[in-house]
Amino acid sequence: MSQPSSDHAQDHTDVPSDPALRVKALESLLVEKGLVDPDALDVLVDTYENRVGPRNGAQVVARAWVDPAYKQRLLDDGTEAMAEFGYSGGQGEKLTVVENTSSVHNVIVCTLCSCYPWPVLGLPPTWYKSAAFRSRTVIDPRGVLSELGLELPKDIEVRVWDSNAASRYFVLPERPDGTDSMSEAGLAALVTRDAMIGVAKVASPTAGGVS
Amino acid sequence: MSRPDAKDVAERFAASPLLPRDDGGPVFAEPWQAQAFAMAVQLSADGHFTWTEWTTALGEQLQAAVKRGEPDDGSRYFEHWITALEQLATDKKLTDLTALNERKEAWADSYRHTPHGQPVELGARFR
Structure with a gap:
């Protein structure tokens, strides 16, 4: 080669x-x-898409929310920080964690196939593997997110992370309001697979209903 | 002739002896395990084998594993599952061992010859 x-x-x-x-x-x-x-x-x-280890990623997110030092390690080197929990990103690829903030929203996709960090996210949902999601997310992320029920204000920057040979991606969602008094385990229960793909936000427990 | 609903059959299969599960149902460590589970469900729903035939085939594999002294922690459960499924598929003449082995090698070869990022298809090396 x-x-x-x-x-x-x-x-x-x-x-x-x-x-x-x-x-x-x-x-x-x-x-x-x-x-x-x-x-x-x-x-x-x-x-069974929610039956293949999706809680793994949720634990990582909750830890990052309560432990700033862990969060920094996670953002610096996702592969290493996930390994602290005994998780890997897939078949040996590097795992890069991207953080959602009040000004930046990240979403992951694999345009070429359907690479997916399943040890932390579980089975990919059918739409993640669909040709439409794979091709359109890069071209029109806001439109795709809107169709999936996530409307983002215009002043929020949307970043799309396309998996490649070197890396897979994982979204660290924003910690929702009204969770200051919650335990790490309680927080983990709020985190959804879709939030870690970046097609949803983590709902505040007071806002009613976690999807 | 009524075809049993795959969902009902899935529930029954989820109650297979020693299947790794929690309150919410079966738990799969890797995607291929869910695929193997679903294939057993579909073949049974389509009448290729009965629940009794399945539990017998799976039970034989689980017992053989114990006799070999393998740890009884469920870590290799779905390897026994796919072995039982291969056994039934060959017993029922849905396929045969030679075809299975050749196809497995063909897939491995395709993975080795497919650049990362491209869908892996059989016969990739001939492109």
Whole structure:
């Protein structure tokens, strides 16, 4: 391959674990024979999208909210700070944490495929993998966010982070108002997967209802 | 002929012996585990095997693991799950071991030959 650089030291995609490959093998063979309907399989898997470790990321967010030193470590080196909890960002990629503030809103996407830091966020939602979200988020992030129910004021800067060979991204959402007296565990329970993708804010417990 | 609702079948499968779960249902450590779970549910919902056949196949794998002295902490649960599923799929002649092994190697090869960021498709090395 052409000249190696630190960004592209890895110019192929990591080979999944043996059991993951066996699942792919069985699935693709059965799909070809018409014995398994991939769409029906997706529907079923989506019902479990919140069952693959999404609380991991929520714990990290809550810690960052209550511990300024941890938050700084998280923003300085997401991979290392996640490792303090025993989490990784995926198949060895660097994990970069981007912080939402009163003036900046971040959203993550993978335009080329559907890279996703699943050890901290769980299973990607179907729309994250859709061609529409992947292509349009970069072109019209405000429009996409609005369709997903998040209206952002014009004076807020929107930054879109596209996963690449070197890094995956994770959004540190803003701590909502009215949570000063809450425990770290209580805070973690407020944090949603969508907030860590950056398509939602973390709702204030007093504002009623966490999506 | 009524096809059982996949959701009902999923609930039943979520009650498989020793399945890692909490109050909210099954817990998957990695995405492929949810995929393997869903595939078992769909094949069973479509009548390719019965619940009894499934629990027998899975139970045999779990017991074999205990006999091999593997830790009984659920960490390899879904490896036994996919082994049981392969076993049933070959017993029922939905596929065969040779095809499974060849396809697994083909996928591994495709991953090795697909630049990061591109969708991994079978036969990537022939492009």
